[in-house]
Amino acid sequence: METYGSDVWEAIGDPTRRAIMACLAGKELAVGELADELPVSRPAVSQHLKVLKNADLVAERTAGTRRIYRLNPAGVAALRDQLETFWSRALTGYQDIAAGRGGHATAGAENQFEEEE
Amino acid sequence: METYGSDVWEAIGDPTRRAIMACLAGKELAVGELADELPVSRPAVSQHLKVLKNADLVAERTAGTRRIYRLNPAGVAALRDQLETFWSRALTGYQDIAAGRGGHATAGAENQFEEEE
DNA sequence: ACGAACGGTAAGTCTAGGCTTACGTTATGC
DNA sequence: GCATAACGTAAGCCTAGACTTACCGTTCGT
Known part of the structure; x- marks a missing residue:
């Protein structure tokens, strides 16, 4: 359904992005929380999340000033x-x-x- | 079995290598034949095949001066x-x-x- | 035995993209 | 209303790695 598969290969090709997906497996996390568990800066995580979102692999949820990310099962x-x-x-x-x-x-x-x- | 999964992600991360695997799906091909079907030079194909072989994704078969490559099902x-x-x-x-x-x-x-x- | 074909390797270039710092934006709490 | 916290974005740097040309070894044909 939809335009899945646009650039999924590029999305899962990066180790950091795979690590992000691993962190999100089973639990939601904010951007800062993700950055705490990873060896890269918060803006780097933000950029990776952008790619993952374009690939429809993660979904976003706003809670106040925080953005909670979650895997997109579809x-x-x-x-x-x-x-x-x-x-x-x-x-x-x-x-x-x-x-x-x-x-x-x-x-x-x-x-x-x-x-x- | 064995040391599978060493750097498979890196292996399938490159578009050219995926194209090579696509060419090898169902038929064996020599290095030169692969280079003919792809928009890169023969040495480039050779280097990609080296990566794919290290990832155990392809297997080699020597026939005279030619090297016939094939997908490794395992x-x-x-x-x-x-x-x-x-x-x-x-x-x-x-x-x-x-x-x-x-x-x-x-x-x-x-x-x-x-x-x- | 010699030449030609096939293919792996070395060396070097160049671009994609991952990371960081700095900044702008928005929403909450006091 | 203001300060702060959380995020996204811009600009720039820098390395990984994909590609090319050039070279060399090996194997077959004649």
């Missing part, structure tokens, strides 16, 4: 499905499938992989 | 499982689980995410 699930589709194709060697349909095999997988630039 | 499956474990944790919000056991919740997820540097 976005995470979408990313999971996207990866799952690829793995299954790669593992089964879907060339066999394409052979039965007479199509060029690589098209689907390429779409799975390079949706950037 | 490595791909290992990466898939690693990701799957994380997604499920993130989605279920395993804080509930940790609450029942009295432990600090984030430890498991952090291990899932930052195994580098």
Whole structure:
């Protein structure tokens, strides 16, 4: 649904962003709290959260002057499905499938992989 | 099994490497053939294949002076499982689980995410 | 045995992007 | 209303790493 998968690869490609997602797994956290648990400054966390939000991987909730961030289950699930589709194709060697349909095999997988630039 | 998950994140983080994996999905290819299908030079492909091989995502087969590369199903499956474990944790919000056991919740997820540097 | 093809490696360049400091903005508490 | 706290944003720096050209080793064909 929606435009998921826009730049999810870039989003989860950075170690700090993965650490942020790990911190948010199961509990909500404000920006400052995240920065306390990570070896980077608060503005750095803020910038990473911006990327994660653009990728629909986190959601925002305002509480007074604080911004509480939380994982977005829908976005995470979408990313999971996207990866799952690829793995299954790669593992089964879907060339066999394409052979039965007479199509060029690589098209689907390429779409799975390079949706950037 | 083995030392999977060493630097898989770095491996799949690059668009060109994902394109290489897409090309190898279902068919074997030599280095030069891969370079023909990609917008980068042959040495670049060679360097990417080195990274992918270190991550156990591809396997090598020598045929004369040519090196035929192929996806490594075991490595791909290992990466898939690693990701799957994380997604499920993130989605279920395993804080509930940790609450029942009295432990600090984030430890498991952090291990899932930052195994580098 | 020699030449050509194939591919890995070295050295160097250049850009993307992650991090920091500094600043502006907004909302709360007194 | 003012001071403060929490955040986002701008500007700038700096390193990782992706790419290229040049070179060398290896293997096959004739």
